[in-house]
Amino acid sequence: xxxxxxxxxxxxxxxxxxxxxxxxxxxxxxxxxxxxxxxxxxxxxxxxxxxxxxxxxxxxxxxxxxxxxxxxxxxxxxxxxxxxxxxxxxxxxxxxxxxxxxxxxx
Amino acid sequence: xxxxxxxxxxxxxxxxxxxxxxxxxxxxxxxxxxxxxxxxxxxxxxxxxxxxxxxxxxxxxxxxxxxxxxxxxxxxxxxxxxxxxxxxxxxxxxxxxxxxxxxxxxxxxxxxxxxxxxxxxxxxxxxxxxxxxxxxxxxxxxxxxxxxxxxxxxxxxxxxxxxxxxxxxxxxxxxxxxxxxxxxxxxxxxxxxxxxxxxxxxxxxxxxxxxxxxxxxxxxxxxxxxxxxxxxxxxxxxxxxxxxxxxxxxxxxxxxxxxxxxxxxxxxxxxxxxxxxxxxxxxxxxxxxxxxxxxxxxxxxxxxxxxxxxxxxxxxxxxxxxxxxxxxxxxxxxxxxxxxxxxxxxxxxxxxxxxxxxxxxxxxxxxxxxxxxxxxxxxxxxxxxxxxxxxxxxxxxxxxxxxxxxxxxxxxxxxxxxxxxxxxxxxxxxxxxxxxxxxxxxxxxxxxxxxxxxxxxxxxxxxxxxxxxxxxxxxxxxxxxxxxxxxxxxxxxxxxxxxxxxxxxxxxxxxxxxxxxxxxxxxxxxxxxxxxxxxxxxxxxxxxxxxxxxxxxxxxxxxxxxxxxxxxxxxxxxxxxxxxxxxxxxxxxxxxxxxxxxxxxxxxxxxxxxxxxxxxxxxxxxxxxxxxxxxxxxxxxxxxxxxxxxxxxxxxxxxxxxxxxxxxxxxxxxxxxxxxxxxxxxxxxxxxxxxxxxxxxxxxxxxxxxxxxxxxxxxxxxxxxxxxxxxxxxxxxxxxxxxxxxxxxxxxxxxxxxxxxxxxxxxxxxxxxxxxxxxxxxxxxxxxxxxxxxxxxxxxxxxxxxxxxxxxxxxxxxxxxxxxxxxxxxxxxxxxxxxxxxxxxxxxxxxxxxxxxxxxxxxxxxxxxxxxxxxxxxxx
Numbered sequence: 002x003x004x005x006x007x008x009x010x011x012x013x014x015x016x017x018x019x020x021x022x023x024x025x026x027x028x029x030x031x032x033x034x035x036x037x038x039x040x041x042x043x044x045x046x047x048x049x050x051x052x053x054x055x056x057x058x059x060x061x062x063x064x065x066x067x068x069x070x071x072x073x074x075x076x077x078x079x080x081x082x083x084x085x086x087x088x089x090x091x092x093x094x095x096x097x098x099x100x101x102x103x104x105x106x107x
Numbered sequence: 108x109x110x111x112x113x114x115x116x117x118x119x120x121x122x123x124x125x126x127x128x129x130x131x132x133x134x135x136x137x138x139x140x141x142x143x144x145x146x147x148x149x150x151x152x153x154x155x156x157x158x159x160x161x162x163x164x165x166x167x168x169x170x171x172x173x174x175x176x177x178x179x180x181x182x183x184x185x186x187x188x189x190x191x192x193x194x195x196x197x198x199x200x201x202x203x204x205x206x207x208x209x210x211x212x213x214x215x216x217x218x219x220x221x222x223x224x225x226x227x228x229x230x231x232x233x234x235x236x237x238x239x240x241x242x243x244x245x246x247x248x249x250x251x252x253x254x255x256x257x258x259x260x261x262x263x264x265x266x267x268x269x270x271x272x273x274x275x276x277x278x279x280x281x282x283x284x285x286x287x288x289x290x291x292x293x294x295x296x297x298x299x300x301x302x303x304x305x306x307x308x309x310x311x312x313x314x315x316x317x318x319x320x321x322x323x324x325x326x327x328x329x330x331x332x333x334x335x336x337x338x339x340x341x342x343x344x345x346x347x348x349x350x351x352x353x354x355x356x357x358x359x360x361x362x363x364x365x366x367x368x369x370x371x372x373x374x375x376x377x378x379x380x381x382x383x384x385x386x387x388x389x390x391x392x393x394x395x396x397x398x399x400x401x402x403x404x405x406x407x408x409x410x411x412x413x414x415x416x417x418x419x420x421x422x423x424x425x426x427x428x429x430x431x432x433x434x435x436x437x438x439x440x441x442x443x444x445x446x447x448x449x450x451x452x453x454x455x456x457x458x459x460x461x462x463x464x465x466x467x468x469x470x471x472x473x474x475x476x477x478x479x480x481x482x483x484x485x486x487x488x489x490x491x492x493x494x495x496x497x498x499x500x501x502x503x504x505x506x507x508x509x510x511x512x513x514x515x516x517x518x519x520x521x522x523x524x525x526x527x528x529x530x531x532x533x534x535x536x537x538x539x540x541x542x543x544x545x546x547x548x549x550x551x552x553x554x555x556x557x558x559x560x561x562x563x564x565x566x567x568x569x570x571x572x573x574x575x576x577x578x579x580x581x582x583x584x585x586x587x588x589x590x591x592x593x594x595x596x597x598x599x600x601x602x603x604x605x606x607x608x609x610x611x612x613x614x615x616x617x618x619x620x621x622x623x624x625x626x627x628x629x630x631x632x633x634x635x636x637x638x639x640x641x642x643x644x645x646x647x648x649x650x651x652x653x654x655x656x657x658x659x660x661x662x663x664x665x666x667x668x669x670x671x672x673x674x675x676x677x678x679x680x681x682x683x684x685x686x687x688x689x690x691x692x693x694x695x696x697x698x699x700x701x702x703x704x705x706x707x708x709x710x711x712x713x714x715x716x717x718x719x720x721x722x723x724x725x726x727x728x729x730x731x732x733x734x735x736x737x738x739x740x741x742x743x744x745x746x747x748x749x750x751x752x753x754x755x756x757x758x759x760x761x762x763x764x765x766x767x768x769x770x771x772x773x774x775x776x777x778x779x780x781x782x783x784x785x786x787x788x789x790x791x792x793x794x795x796x797x798x799x800x801x802x803x804x805x806x807x808x809x810x811x812x813x814x815x816x817x818x819x820x821x822x823x824x825x826x827x828x829x830x831x832x833x834x835x836x837x838x839x840x841x842x843x844x845x846x847x848x849x850x851x852x853x854x855x856x857x858x859x860x861x862x863x864x865x866x867x868x869x870x871x872x873x874x875x876x877x878x879x880x881x882x883x884x885x886x887x888x889x890x891x892x893x894x895x896x897x898x899x900x901x902x903x904x905x906x907x908x909x910x911x912x913x914x915x916x917x918x919x920x921x922x923x924x925x926x927x928x929x930x931x932x933x934x935x936x937x938x939x940x941x942x943x944x945x946x947x948x949x950x951x952x953x954x955x956x957x958x959x960x961x962x963x964x965x966x967x968x969x970x971x972x973x974x975x976x977x978x979x980x981x982x983x
Contacts, residue, residue, distance in 0.1 A: 021135070021139040022143055037162075037163055038139050038163050042135075042171075043171040065139075065142050066138065068134055068135070068141060069134050
């Protein structure tokens with residue numbers, strides 16, 4: 002598993018309102034690494050497509066110029082993946098059980 | 108400070124990438140970016156926040172965030188490219204002859220184009236070392252006879268530079284550069300002859316932008332007896348670069364000069380190459396040169412303009428100043444004109460140039476030929492690709508049936524063209540590495556010229572490669588991808604008439620160019636030989652020219668040295684003179700304002716002056732048309748003049764000129780005799796108006812005519828005598844014919860480069876024909892088998908197969924001839940003395956082209972025609 006993906010999963014489990022901006026700020030503070038919004042957004046979309054996280058849209062505020070935000074949370078596979086830290090094993094296990102079509106295309 | 112409500116991120120970055128992003132994510136992404144932007148404004152300030160926002164927008168272009176279609180498009184493109192490369196590699200491997208002919212043809216074409224472009228880059232790069240050259244002009248003078256320009260001189264009067272800066276607002280600075288004769292410099296007891304010596308104003312460094320490696324430029328050239336050397340000269344005289352403060356003796360003046368600066372060696376691509384610079388103040392002190400001297404036009408004058416855009420206005424003001432100077436009687440029949448310094452090397456061919464300049468016409472002709480050669484190579488590729496259309500037709504049909512689009516098919520053919528060109532590019536680079544040292548010698552490029560560090564070279568390489576890929580791939584891509592799958596797969600496909608005509612047309616084009624190049628090569632060859640064969644008006648062979656020793660004391664013994672030489676039985680005659688034919692014109696003295704006594708018309712024609720003794724004319728074998736040669740006498744006021752000088756004074760009969768008096772230098776001189784015109788330089792240039800003065804006691808050069816047998820031993824004996832009479836003085840000599848040959852060096856280089864270009868063009872065209880014949884023969888394999896079975900002989904078959912192609916080549920010769928005749932005739936009109944265009948100049952290349960084409964086709968067809976028909980018919 003990529004270290005960055007693992008960090009994203011752990012951040013989602015650690016903070017209350019996990020969305021791209023809050024995850025980025027958390028990573029910058031806790032890991033002292035320069036992280037950009039596009040990098041985090043890209044990782045979130047990949048992890049969501051693979052079923053490790055899910056998202057819920059929330060109405061936007063003034064600080065977002067009225068734009069909605071998506072709050073992310075871990076799925077049971079995401080929790081297992083984070084605990085195990087083995088991205089590939091979990092993927093194969095999930096594929097075996099659910100036979101997700103198009104899974105390999107990611 | 109802006110209010111918070113007004114602070115927004117820039118709109119354009121997101122607009123730019125919005126079309127690429129998955130629309131489902133856009134709402135969330137815009138919100139996130141906006142929130143981070145506001146946060147960054149508080150933390151880092153507005154400008155930094157905007158920069159980061161812009162950067163983040165571009166970072167959004169990631170596979171996970173892109174639109175699905177776009178993602179497929181990008182990924183599809185790469186997989187298609189991989190597939191195309193795979194197929195193209197297989198096609199090229201399958202048809203090895205096709206690949207080899209194309210790669211070699213294109214490779215040779217690229218080599219020619221790139222080498223010629225390198226040569227052109229170099230020729231156009233003159234003065235590029237100087238960042239201020241674009242706003243620098245050189246002021247020159249045309250001598251007029253009425254409205255006719257009789258001479259063009261690149262030197263002007265010393266006061267002209269300061270006057271221009273004073274009167275013309277666009278001119279901000281000037282520098283005068285005085286070309287001095289070669290001199291001997293002395294360090295301790297060692298004399299070394301120095302050439303390329305110029306006397307310059309203190310503004311030299313400002314205008315020419317040479318940094319001082321050692322020394323202070325602000326104090327340079329303000330005082331007399333100051334000298335600056337190039338680094339290589341400093342090493343030559345002192346064995347070290349930092350020679351500032353050292354002394355060098357100017358032997359002719361017997362005076363020490365202080366080295367006040369060391370400059371880098373001038374680059375090879377500048378018209379003003381110097382070894383030694385001395386202050387112009389030196390000339391004022393020792394030679395009485397003055398800033399108010401309107402009598403001698405002997406300095407190069409460079410003017411710096413406010414900006415390059417001021418050139419037109421400067422020219423107009425210069426014309427006004429010219430009128431004013433005529434009114435003030437400073438000048439008479441001269442016209443002062445300006446020329447941009449950047450144009451000097453390629454466009455200036457005036458008298459007294461600092462060096463032999465290049466010729467823009469030559470560069471453009473070579474560029475044109477290089478273009479023709481690459482076109483021949485491209486035509487080869489197009490011809491061979493389309494001739495294989497039958498082989499590729501089924502492939503195209505099947506690809507179309509299984510869903511390949513027209514665009515994908517075109518990409519496929521472009522990929523093949525790209526691969527061929529890429530391989531040709533590799534071949535070209537390897538060949539350039541091998542050929543470059545020879546090309547440098549052939550073209551006159553400097554020995555240290557290397558293209559590999561030149562960004563321009565690689566840019567051009569990519570540009571030429573890209574253009575040839577596009578041009579060679581375009582036609583096959585559109586023709587081959589256009590086949591209809593139904594007719595192809597039904598077996599109804601055959602070569603279209605249009606395609607065949609087109610291929611024939613392209614072969615005609617190729618061989619027409621080849622014929623044109625061959626005729627032009629022959630014409631250039633004949634014309635340059637003709638110029639060399641023109642009677643120069645003297646005999647340059649078996650003549651050794653010895654330079655005078657450096658000091659006045661030694662020079663007083665020069666006549667005695669001559670007497671010693673004459674005692675040698677192998678020495679026929681010895682003539683002393685200030686200059687000899689073949690030397691650059693700045694080695695001659697010039698003067699203006701010489702008129703026939705009684706002639707009321709005032710002219711300022713430039714007359715070229717030799718000082719000679721009574722044996723010079725005889726030694727040079729110059730003809731005297733009327734009057735008498737000088738006699739051995741102490742001195743005389745009489746002069747000898749040539750026919751060109753008489754023409755300027757409008758005296759048509761040399762006989763009647765003898766005895767006439769000339770107003771010269773404030774006195775009168777009588778014409779003693781008229782000698783026949785001779786060429787001071789190349790026979791391409793006109794005769795110069797010349798006046799020979801008599802000087803028996805000292806002249807700088809001794810021309811020694813020797814017996815042709817044992818010339819080398821005679822030179823050794825001359826050396827021994829020189830060293831005996833002038834101990835310690837350097838023995839400097841040259842042969843007159845070799846010095847004269849330098850005038851034709853550029854012509855010889857042009858002739859060699861052009862000949863090689865033509866050979867390459869013929870080679871490429873023949874390779875194309877060879878490939879085309881190969882494919883044509885392969886297609887008619889069964890027909891040949893059947894004909895053989897029915898009794899056709901090998902000779903009949905060869906003539907049948909070759910006939911088509913020879914017919915095409917014959918047509919190409921007929922097409923080429925009228926255009927070639929017109930172009931060649933136009934080229935010849937630029938020469939005053941030119942050859943007649945005889946029939947054989949056209950017939951010989953035609954025969955050569957036909958013979959080569961015949962050889963190429965016979966080579967390919969005879970093998971198949973003589974093969975056993977069983978092998979070609981056993982498949983049936």
